[in-house]
Amino acid sequence: xxxxNKIIVPPVFQHTIGLRYFLWLLPAFITMACQQVRTEKRQxxxxxxxxxxxxxxxxxxxxxxxxxxxxxxxxxxxEIDSGLNLVPSVAxxxxxxxxxxxxxxxxxxxxxxHDNEAFTGGKGRRMTAADVAYSLQRxxxxxxxxxxxxxxxxxxxxxxGFTAPxxxxxxxxxxxxxxxxxxxxxxxxxxxxxxxxxxxxxxDFRRHPCGTGPFRFASWDEGEALILHKNPKYWERDSSxxxxxxxxAVKISFxxxxxxxxxxxxxxxxxxxxxxxxxxxDEVLTKKGELRKQWEGKILLKKHPYLNTEYFGILVDENNxxxxxxxxxxxxxxxxxxxxxxxxxLMMYMRNSIGIPAEAGFVPGGLPSRNTEMxxxxxxxxxxxxxxxxxxxFPDGRGLPTVKLLxxxxxxxxxxxxxxxxxxxxxPVQVEVIQKSLxxxxxxxxxxxxxxxxxxxxxxxxxxxxxxxxxxxxAPPNYTRYKNPAFDQLYEKALLxxxxxxxxxxxxxxxxxxxxxxxxxxxWYDMAFHLVQPNITGFYPNAxxxxxxxxxxxxx
Numbered sequence: 392x393x394x395x396n397k398i399i400v401p402p403v404f405q406h407t408i409g410l411r412y413f414l415w416l417l418p419a420f421i422t423m424a425c426q427q428v429r430t431e432k433r434q435x436x437x438x439x440x441x442x443x444x445x446x447x448x449x450x451x452x453x454x455x456x457x458x459x460x461x462x463x464x465x466x467x468x469x470e471i472d473s474g475l476n477l478v479p480s481v482a483x484x485x486x487x488x489x490x491x492x493x494x495x496x497x498x499x500x501x502x503x504x505h506d507n508e509a510f511t512g513g514k515g516r517r518m519t520a521a522d523v524a525y526s527l528q529r530x531x532x533x534x535x536x537x538x539x540x541x542x543x544x545x546x547x548x549x550x551x552g553f554t555a556p557x558x559x560x561x562x563x564x565x566x567x568x569x570x571x572x573x574x575x576x577x578x579x580x581x582x583x584x585x586x587x588x589x590x591x592x593x594x595d596f597r598r599h600p601c602g603t604g605p606f607r608f609a610s611w612d613e614g615e616a617l618i619l620h621k622n623p624k625y626w627e628r629d630s631s632x633x634x635x636x637x638x639x640a641v642k643i644s645f646x647x648x649x650x651x652x653x654x655x656x657x658x659x660x661x662x663x664x665x666x667x668x669x670x671x672x673d674e675v676l677t678k679k680g681e682l683r684k685q686w687e688g689k690i691l692l693k694k695h696p697y698l699n700t701e702y703f704g705i706l707v708d709e710n711n712x713x714x715x716x717x718x719x720x721x722x723x724x725x726x727x728x729x730x731x732x733x734x735x736x737l738m739m740y741m742r743n744s745i746g747i748p749a750e751a752g753f754v755p756g757g758l759p760s761r762n763t764e765m766x767x768x769x770x771x772x773x774x775x776x777x778x779x780x781x782x783x784x785f786p787d788g789r790g791l792p793t794v795k796l797l798x799x800x801x802x803x804x805x806x807x808x809x810x811x812x813x814x815x816x817x818x819p820v821q822v823e824v825i826q827k828s829l830x831x832x833x834x835x836x837x838x839x840x841x842x843x844x845x846x847x848x849x850x851x852x853x854x855x856x857x858x859x860x861x862x863x864x865x866a867p868p869n870y871t872r873y874k875n876p877a878f879d880q881l882y883e884k885a886l887l888x889x890x891x892x893x894x895x896x897x898x899x900x901x902x903x904x905x906x907x908x909x910x911x912x913x914x915w916y917d918m919a920f921h922l923v924q925p926n927i928t929g930f931y932p933n934a935x936x937x938x939x940x941x942x943x944x945x946x947x
Contacts, residue, residue: 434639434945436662436927438938439652441801442827443645444617446597447608449582450530450537453867454831455847458579459938463619463641464505465582465602468496468523468561469573473933475757475851477573481518481583481603481626482561491568491889496561498523501626505607507599509587515624518583518603520555526583527553527563539580541864542849546572569886570894574850605636605941617643627941637929637944649801656690656922662945663923663930669804672743675922680744691923694745695932698848699917700755700856701746703796703809706840707910708872713840718791723783724818725909729769730776731816732809738915741805745920749913752902753846753856756916757934760853760895766902768913776816788817796820798843799827805914806843834870844870845917848935853898857882860905871910878904 442456452461468482482496504515504522530537531547543552548564555561565572575581588601600608605627606619619641627635644661646652649668656664667675675686682692705719705728714720734748747756752766777787785791798806803824810820820841825833833839846868848855858864861882862874878901885897905911919932929942 434637435642436638436640436940436943436945437642437644437660438663438665439644439646439655439661441645441647441649441652442799443614443647444643445828447600447611448597449579449584449602450535450539451597452579452582453538455936460617460619460641460643461579461582461600462604462937463606463940464600464604464608465579465584466502466604467578467581467583468576470577471574471851471935473931475934477577480577481523485573492565494563494565494572496520496523496563498559498561499626500559502603503624503626504585504588504603505601505622505624507585507588507601509585509591509601515601516585518585519558520561521558522583522585523561524553524555525586527581529584529589530580537580538867539578541858541868542575542578542580544864567887568889570889571850571852571854574852574855578849580849606638606641609640614645616645619643629942635941637942638940641940656924659924661924662927663921665936666745666801666920667922668801669741676743676745678739678743689925691925691927693919693921693923693932695919695934696747696755696757697917697919697932697934697936698755698757698851699845699936700749700753701845701914701917702749702753702843703806703912703914704834704839704842704844704871705910705912706837706842706871707908708837708874711837711872713838716792717794717840718783718785719794719840721783722908723779724785724791725912726769726907727776727779727783727816728813728818729909729912730772730779731818732769732812732912732914733771734914735771737805737808741808742915746915746918749915751913752899752906753859753911753913754853754898754902755848755856758851758853759891760898762853762899762902763916765899766906768906773812773816780817785817788819791818793819793821794841796822796841796843797825797830797833797839798822799830800824802843809912809914835866837866837872839870842870844911851934853895853902854882854885857885857898857901857905860901860910873905873908873910875904875908 440456444456449461449465452458466481469477470480472478481499481502483499485496487494498520502518506513506515510516529535531540531543546569548566551564585601589596592599605622605625607622609618609620611617621639653668653671655661705725706714708714718724738746738748750770751763751768754762756763796806806822810822813820834842859868860873862879881897881901885894888894919936921932926946928946929944
């Protein structure tokens with residue numbers, strides 16, 4: 392080891408006795424210096440969560456800010472790889488009965504929960520099938536009030552849905568065949584938690600998470616930093632047999648200003664940034680979405696299409712006073728709103744071409760149903776928009792009440808762009824910027840008439856997007872309160888269909904119905920966009936934009 396600290400010998404040590412004393416202390420100086428170097432070389436991955444983290448309880452992992460840290464702390468039965476394939480996680484294999492109602496999972500026997508005071512002696516115990524049954528049952532337990540309860544609605548047998556015949560075998564029983572169920576089990580909602588820890592902390596489990604994942608909870612100073620440490624007992628290994636993860640720790644900061652976040656990244660304080668503050672986009676990227684010359688070699692740009700549709704939602708529940716007092720209940724007006732927006736221009740000037748204009752259906756590309764190729768959306772056509780307004784009884788927008796568009800700060804510029812274009816065809820819009828937590832609350836309670844939203848796929852099946860419009864689903868996921876009996880019939884038919892080609896056709900028909908009824912204005916199909924420090928390796932975007940750190944590492 393090279394120690395570059397310069398050691399200055401005081402005059403007293405220039406005498407023989409002093410020199411002997413110094414030589415006696417020298418190993419201690421070297422040891423301390425070595426310890427300092429080792430500390431400096433610890434593998435710590437830093438990222439920022441500008442919107443904050445509401446909880447670390449996976450039963451409430453309803454948005455990306457929660458999903459990312461939850462994915463580090465917990466495991467699920469199965470997971471989705473970079474090719475959108477379902478692969479084993481803590482379940483090493485599974486069988487499906489001939490009637491497709493019973494799924495039997497065979498679990499690994501080397502998976503242990505993180506150390507926690509709730510366990511005997513404070514040492515994490517082995518995970519068993521009973522833990523899986525408890526975790527999934529907890530999601531649908533009304534006392535939990537999980538935002539993910541909908542994932543098992545009318546799908547799982549409520550009496551014998553989750554059972555553990557023995558420690559290494561878990562069984563799931565469905566009410567009827569449901570093709571995407573394995574994808575649902577890969578969701579962060581379905582993370583496996585220990586009963587003892589949940590019961591010890593109660594509602595405060597949100598701040599005392601305990602899972603089996605690659606990183607364990609260390610500390611959380613809300614609003615300042617969340618720190619996760621490497622799990623030394625993690626069960627997964629790389630192809631050479633080395634234990635994962637490579638990182639020693641993950642540190643999450645909470646700068647709520649995206650400009651501050653980018654400045655921290657430039658100074659080396661953050662390992663990567665996910666998306667950019669609009670004020671920096673032109674400095675870093677060309678309008679074609681490429682890295683500008685002055686940044687080449689200094690940072691890495693990694694982008695990849697991922698399963699997320701950015702949209703503006705429109706409340707369409709005819710029994711809601713907000714809709715009764717608005718023109719948004721009129722389908723022709725909603726269609727006019729869709730035609731009024733120049734998505735291509737928006738993507739180039741507001742997003743520097745990071746993303747694909749959503750001119751087809753609601754379902755993004757990359758899925759085997761190929762909705763973006765076959766569903767007809769809304770091209771930019773302001774003349775057609777005006778014609779539709781006239782048909783609706785509002786020529787040139789006369790008589791249209793002002794509609795309030797709710798958004799969060801980082802999308803304020805995009806909301807203003809959309810508002811201007813709507814106003815150009817005669818639709819008056821007032822943009823209101825509110826906190827993300829308030830927006831989520833208002834959309835869940837059907838108190839938002841017109842709102843910015845995004846839907847990141849929980850699993851790689853178009854059904855996940857169509858579930859947003861099934862009338863029997865609550866909000867989430869049916870934030871617009873869309874209801875169409877023809878759609879519901881197709882949706883229910885698709886759930887029973889085992890032939891992939893037929894099911895994909897049903898997905899496309901449903902998507903087209905939604906687009907025609909226009910409870911949403913799809914804006915763009917997203918791309919995972921990461922700016923990464925050049926010393927980070929093994930860190931790549933994926934189709935679900937899930938933060939994957941098991942194989943990430945820092946190099947000199």
